Amino acid sequence: MAEARPARRRRAGWADPLFRGGTAVVAALVIATVLGVLVVLLKDSMLSVRKFGFSFWSTRTWDPVAGEFGALPFIWGTLYSSVLALLLATPVALGIAIFLAELCPGWLRQPLAFLTELLAAIPSIVYGLWGIFVLAPAVRVLEVHTPEILRRTALFSGPPLGVGMLAAALVLAVMVIPFTATVAREILKAVPVAQREAAYALGATRWEAIRLAVHYGRVGITGAVMLGFGRALGETMAVTMVIGNNPQVSLSLFAPQHTMAAVIANEFTEAADALYLNALVEIGLVLFIITVVINGLSRLLIWRMGRTKARPMVATPEVALAA
Amino acid sequence: MTPVKVRALGALIAAALLFGCGGSGEPPAAGQSSPALPGQGGAPSLGGDAGQINGAGATFPNPIYSKWFSEYSKSHPDVRINYQPIGSGGGIRQLTNQTVFFGASDGPMTDEQLKTAPGPILHLPTVLGGVVPVYNVPGLSADLKFSGPLLADIYLGKVKKWNDAAIAKENPGVKLPATDIAVAHRSDGSGTTYIFVDYLSKVSPEFKDKVGVATSVNWPVGVGGKGNEGVAGVVKQTPGAIGYVELIYALQNNIAYGAVKNKAGSYLKASLDSVTAAAAASSASMPADFRVSITDAEGKDAYPIASYTWILLYQNPPDKEKSRRMVEFMRWAITDGQAFTKELGYAPLPGAVVKLEQDALGKIQVQ
Numbered sequence: 001m002a003e004a005r006p007a008r009r010r011r012a013g014w015a016d017p018l019f020r021g022g023t024a025v026v027a028a029l030v031i032a033t034v035l036g037v038l039v040v041l042l043k044d045s046m047l048s049v050r051k052f053g054f055s056f057w058s059t060r061t062w063d064p065v066a067g068e069f070g071a072l073p074f075i076w077g078t079l080y081s082s083v084l085a086l087l088l089a090t091p092v093a094l095g096i097a098i099f100l101a102e103l104c105p106g107w108l109r110q111p112l113a114f115l116t117e118l119l120a121a122i123p124s125i126v127y128g129l130w131g132i133f134v135l136a137p138a139v140r141v142l143e144v145h146t147p148e149i150l151r152r153t154a155l156f157s158g159p160p161l162g163v164g165m166l167a168a169a170l171v172l173a174v175m176v177i178p179f180t181a182t183v184a185r186e187i188l189k190a191v192p193v194a195q196r197e198a199a200y201a202l203g204a205t206r207w208e209a210i211r212l213a214v215h216y217g218r219v220g221i222t223g224a225v226m227l228g229f230g231r232a233l234g235e236t237m238a239v240t241m242v243i244g245n246n247p248q249v250s251l252s253l254f255a256p257q258h259t260m261a262a263v264i265a266n267e268f269t270e271a272a273d274a275l276y277l278n279a280l281v282e283i284g285l286v287l288f289i290i291t292v293v294i295n296g297l298s299r300l301l302i303w304r305m306g307r308t309k310a311r312p313m314v315a316t317p318e319v320a321l322a323a
Numbered sequence: 324m325t326p327v328k329v330r331a332l333g334a335l336i337a338a339a340l341l342f343g344c345g346g347s348g349e350p351p352a353a354g355q356s357s358p359a360l361p362g363q364g365g366a367p368s369l370g371g372d373a374g375q376i377n378g379a380g381a382t383f384p385n386p387i388y389s390k391w392f393s394e395y396s397k398s399h400p401d402v403r404i405n406y407q408p409i410g411s412g413g414g415i416r417q418l419t420n421q422t423v424f425f426g427a428s429d430g431p432m433t434d435e436q437l438k439t440a441p442g443p444i445l446h447l448p449t450v451l452g453g454v455v456p457v458y459n460v461p462g463l464s465a466d467l468k469f470s471g472p473l474l475a476d477i478y479l480g481k482v483k484k485w486n487d488a489a490i491a492k493e494n495p496g497v498k499l500p501a502t503d504i505a506v507a508h509r510s511d512g513s514g515t516t517y518i519f520v521d522y523l524s525k526v527s528p529e530f531k532d533k534v535g536v537a538t539s540v541n542w543p544v545g546v547g548g549k550g551n552e553g554v555a556g557v558v559k560q561t562p563g564a565i566g567y568v569e570l571i572y573a574l575q576n577n578i579a580y581g582a583v584k585n586k587a588g589s590y591l592k593a594s595l596d597s598v599t600a601a602a603a604a605s606s607a608s609m610p611a612d613f614r615v616s617i618t619d620a621e622g623k624d625a626y627p628i629a630s631y632t633w634i635l636l637y638q639n640p641p642d643k644e645k646s647r648r649m650v651e652f653m654r655w656a657i658t659d660g661q662a663f664t665k666e667l668g669y670a671p672l673p674g675a676v677v678k679l680e681q682d683a684l685g686k687i688q689v690q
Contacts (some may be wrong), residue, residue: 064512065535132548132556140560159503161548162560175682241556245510245547258544262510266549269382269410270512270538272436 027094032088033290037288043280048274056282062247062268069279071286073247077257077288081165081239082232084253085172093177097184097224102210113185120178131171136242138160139170143254158254161244166253168243172235177230183227187220188213219305226298233291236261260287334383337405337439376645380414380427380457383514384632387450387667391660395652402648411514412538412568418444418635426635429514430521430538431614443638445687446613447653447680448631450661451670453570453598454518455580455628459558460485466592468493471627472586477504477524477565479530480544493584495541500563507557507566510547512538518630519567543611567628570598571668574670587623595670597626603673613683629670639688647689654684677684 042049047054048069059070100113140162150156158164191213199209214221236259244256245266260283269279331338385408392404397621409417411428419440432448473489477483482489486499509516517538524531534540548554551572558566570593573580582590591597604622609615619627634653640646657680661671672680 022617061541063541065537065541132553132560136556137560159505161505161546161557163548163557181338239613240510240549241553245549246545247544251669258510258547266547268413268512270514272412272415272432274439279446 004217035120041127041281041285041288045278045285049285051275051293052279052282057281057286060247062263064271064273064276067275068183069274069276069282071283073249074260074263075286075290076249076284077243078166078233078259078261078290080257081168081172081243081259082229083170084165085176085232086229088169088173089176089180090171093180093224093228094184096177096181096220097188097221098210098214100181101188102206102213113182116178116181118178119174119180123239124175124235124238127171127175127238130313131167131238131242132163134317135170136167139164139167142166146284148178151213154251155253157252158250160254163242163244164252164254164256165243165250168239168249168257168259169253171238171242172232175197175238176231179231180224180228183224184221187217190220190323191216196242204315208286214310222302226295226302229293229298230296234261236265239275240265259282324619329333329683336397341665371454372404372408372611374401376402376425376649377407377423378404378414378425378427378634379409380635381514381632382408383429383452384427384450384610384669387664387669390663390667391652391656394660394663399442399648399652402652403648404652405425407588409582412512414608415635418637424642425649426639427633428635429632430517431616432635440619442639444642445636445638445683446633447636447657447683448602448613448672449634449656450664450672451598451602451629451631452514452518453601453626453629454515454522454567454669455573456501456556456567456583457558457571457573457578457580458564458565460502461562462500463497465494465497466579467497467581468584468590469581471522472587475523475530478508478542478544479527479533482508502563503555504543505561505564507548507554507561507564508542508545509554509567510549511553512634513550514538514630515551515567515569518618521616521630522628525616525619538595569596574668581597583627584624584634585623585627586597586619586621587625589623591624591626593626593628593664595668598629599625600669601625601627601629602631602676606673606675606679608669609676609679611683613680634686638686643688646659646687650684650687650689654681657681 039056052059052069056069056071057075058072059068060072061068061070062070096116100109102118105113140160141167143156143160143162144157146160195216196209199212206211231321239259240262243259243262245258245262246256247258247263248255250257264280264283268277268280271280325428327527328345365517385406392406396402396404403570406594407423407426411430414423414428415432415436417423419436426444427449428630429452430580432440432444437444456474458467465492470493473482473493476489483504486501488649491497493497493598507612517536520530520534520540521536524534527604533543546557548557548566551568554566554568555572555576555578558564568578568580569598572578584590590610600622601617601620604625605617613631613633615631617629620629636646638652657677661677664671
């Protein structure tokens with residue numbers, strides 16, 4: 001016994017650094033990839049960056065014939081469709097997560113969780129085809145029957161085409177739901193049982209206990225929502241098939257619009273002209289920068305939420321037990 | 324313990340978010356290697372292993388090219404040709420960077436593009452395609468007829484309703500509804516768009532001025548559908564819609580399409596024969612480099628929205644053995660190979676053009 005232990009330690013002596021080194025290399029790959037993406041995007045968009053400067057971000061024209069390029073309609077379309085998708089998806093996803101984690105009868109839990117995750121495994125081209133052949137006609141019926149008084153507002157103006165911002169936001173919402181729901185459910189499951197028991201011990205109703213659990217896991221749930229947002233920002237194929245691909249800045253949910261990922265996918269293969277190609281790569285650069293900024297902001301949000309955790313209104317187990 | 328776990332999960336998600344989205348903005352790295360001049364022996368071998376000839380370019384002719392390569396390799400087992408349908412623009416880029424031996428394009432290379440290439444490039448027409456107007460107007464008593472200027476005005480957003488006088492003029496006796504016209508076009512850069520706007524620009528000075536000719540243009544009105552199926556989908560789902568698709572796509576999917584008035588004034592519904600007729604009509608005035616647009620062609624049987632698709636070859640490539648094999652293949656493709664065109668929905672080359680091409684193939688250096 002006394003001899004066996006040092007022997008084991010000696011073996012751990014080389015295994016530890018090896019393992020540490022191995023994982024460090026893998027982790028470094030992440031950094032290298034992100035930096036590599038940035039370098040390539042910068043290098044291949046130089047022509048366009050030099051020619052248009054910051055006006056690239058605020059120009060509405062996208063004219064490959066005249067060689068005039070601006071990213072504003074695509075930035076607008078990407079952010080607008082993603083925010084709309086988030087507004088539609090988050091309540092549903094949280095509902096699914098709470099039901100699965102807190103309320104679902106045992107026999108239903110596994111099948112339902114499995115089906116939710118299955119939604120995430122459907123290829124986006126399938127969502128796109130479903131969008132164009134099933135959803136867009138349905139949206140068109142909705143648009144045709146929108147009351148005239150609403151049609152006069154900026155939000156619902158334009159001819160009823162079916163394809164457009166609303167159809168894109170709906171497809172995106174369906175695609176985002178499984179991601180947000182699955183992660184949020186895991187977060188809720190990670191809330192310690194003591195939390196709930198403490199709440200019940202204090203006479204809380206089920207509703208109050210669930211609110212407490214959601215509040216306890218709010219940092220992670222915010223992360224789950226942001227994961228959905230990132231998914232929506234980068235989605236390409238399904239969106240391009242239903243959004244109408246018309247680069248315009250419009251508030252209207254019925255108007256065909258365009259996104260950054262969609263224009264790259266649509267036009268990259270046929271772009272033979274150098275400036276055109278550089279402008280498309282710069283769209284990728286803009287998308288990269290916006291993604292980094294949004295991630296930074298969400299990290300900040302999560303960090304701030306984490307800091308305010310110990311307030312008394314948050315019943316940590318200690319507080320609950322002490323009470 | 325658990326708060327830490329929850330927080331760590333949040334961090335993990337944020338990292339996944341950053342990593343996952345960064346990837347979507349990454350473009351396929353275009354080969355930026357410094358191009359070596361052909362003939363100087365700089366490029367060791369143009370792509371892949373010794374025997375294989377690599378090419379890339381237009382998606383439109385991919386079915387017939389694949390058929391040709393497989394048929395040809397049956398009689399010539401030593402010739403292996405590999406074709407990647409990555410789009411005309413990509414094909415031109417890869418050919419210019421010499422990452423492939425041959426390129427393929429639905430639109431001819433511009434003078435500027437030819438200048439950036441490291442050596443002279445030949446355009447060789449292989450087959451022909453046409454573009455047809457498709458529409459969805461419920462309750463029509465007959466198929467619709469269009470004229471070029473009318474199509475241009477519809478795509479400029481000037482003709483807005485189906486009962487517009489300009490449409491009624493081309494379709495006497497047809498009862499037209501007062502429905503709004505919903506314009507659909509391709510959202511992806513495409514040879515189909517190139518042919519269509521090339522035609523509209525020829526027949527309408529205003530269209531040429533406001534929109535112009537390219538594989539992607541700045542459309543004044545309408546929604547963009549991705550691919551032929553995207554445009555056909557929008558047209559099918561939207562009463563009052565008009566779009567344009569490749570003739571092959573319309574034929575294979577049994578989509579009804581309209582007739583178009585040609586330069587001689589006859590209304591033609593596109594067919595493989597009327598597309599070949601357009602090429603034959605213009606073969607007398609074929610320029611030596613084959614970079615020709617045959618939209619709005621002369622002749623009463625010529626369908627006006629038609630075009631060649633080209634294979635692009637260096638006139639003096641460094642690998643002479645591959646060059647010899649490729650030229651032999653091309654001679655086969657423009658003669659015996661033409662027999663496979665119609666079953667796949669392509670219009671064959673007119674005889675006069677085949678003759679001109681055989682002379683041009685003689686210019687390519689094979690030793």
